[in-house]
Amino acid sequence: MKKKKLMDFHRFLDEAGDTTFYGKGKKNIIGTNGVSNVFILGMIKVKDPLDEVREKINSLQNKISLDEFYRVPSVIKKNNKSGYYLHATDDIPEIRKEMFDLIKTIDCSFEAVVGRKSIERYETKHKGKEEYFYADLLSHLLKNKLSKHEKLVMHISERGKSTKNHNLELAFLKAKQRFSKSNATSNIKTKVVFNVNYPTKDPLLNLADYFCWTIQRVFEKGETRYYNYLKGQIKLVIDLYDLKKYEKWGNYYDNKNNPLTSKNKISPLKH
Structure with a gap:
């Protein structure tokens, strides 16, 4: 069997967008100036030696x-x-151009879950709590990672209540439930360990940040040039709540058969 390497067990997660739904007077302000239409949670797997990649990014930051x-x-x-x-x-x-060029030199793969913001869903499915919204997205990133490795270390960029240990464990529980529902004959064998950190402390979180921002530009602006530049390293993007495309996995975007396009831009909601 192929010997497992350190980087096989580590993932690095960051987000883009915000979890703001309301303004003053509990007014719906989704998609208004400075408030995003989507919240994105992304995860990167680095296949090069981790310390070498950290050194590359640190060197650029110092420069x-x-x-x-x-x-x-x-x-x-x-x-x-x-x-x-x-x-x-x-x-x-x-x-950004310097960082994008650096990313192209790194052997890595990225996947993300995009959560369209909806007041109705937020109040019902997520009980009006941003941490539940976050946990739901994280569970979808985790659900297909529970049978391959004995252990996964998830390095997560700190985000208030959303990254408190009990909420991360809630996401893990949801992921296990989803895995069991769709894999009746497979057993969960992966132990997941969460390591909450700050972007100032681990440059690999900055790497994840750039990928998340790249996906955000597509959904918020319809801007694809950054995505197209990194497309070979973007393995999967799930537009989680796009109910119109649920059938035949139409809301799953890979970089070969179903890439993102400018048509993935979210249309402004009528408030």
């Missing part, structure tokens, strides 16, 4: 923090606070 050309407010602010780290939303286009 940016010292480069006079990049003395812009977003970089200066981070340098003064906790040290510069890559974050796609904050980074200027020139920095």
Whole structure:
């Protein structure tokens, strides 16, 4: 049998978008200025030695923090606070290009679950709690990972109540239930360990962040150039609540037979 390597047991998770549903007076503000239409949770598997990839990203971050050309407010602010780290939303286009080019040199695969925001679903299925919304998405990322490895370490970017241990365990329970429902003859053998961390502490979370941002641009803007650039490394994207395309796995997008296009942009809801 092929000997398992350290990176086989580790996954790195981050998100894009927000879990805001209401404004003042409990008004529906989904999709309004500064509020996303979707919340995305993504997971990356790195197939190169982890420390080598961390060093690659750290080297780029150090270069940016010292480069006079990049003395812009977003970089200066981070340098003064906790040290510069890559974050796609904050980074200027020139920095993004450097990071995207670096990503292309890394042997990795990415998958994501996209959660369309709906007030009705949020109040019923998720009981009006953002942590339940998060747990639902995470369970779908986990559900097909429970029979291959004896152990998986999930390195997750910290997100308040959503990444508290009891909520992560809730997601794991949901994942096991979903696995058992669709795999009646298979046994769950994978122990999942959660390691909540900060993007400032582990550059591999910054890598996951860039992939999540790439998917967000498709669903929020209909912008596919970043996705097309990284498409070979994006294994699967599930538009989880796209009920119109549920039949025949139409809401599952891979990079070969059913890639994302500008048509995946979410149309604004009428409030």
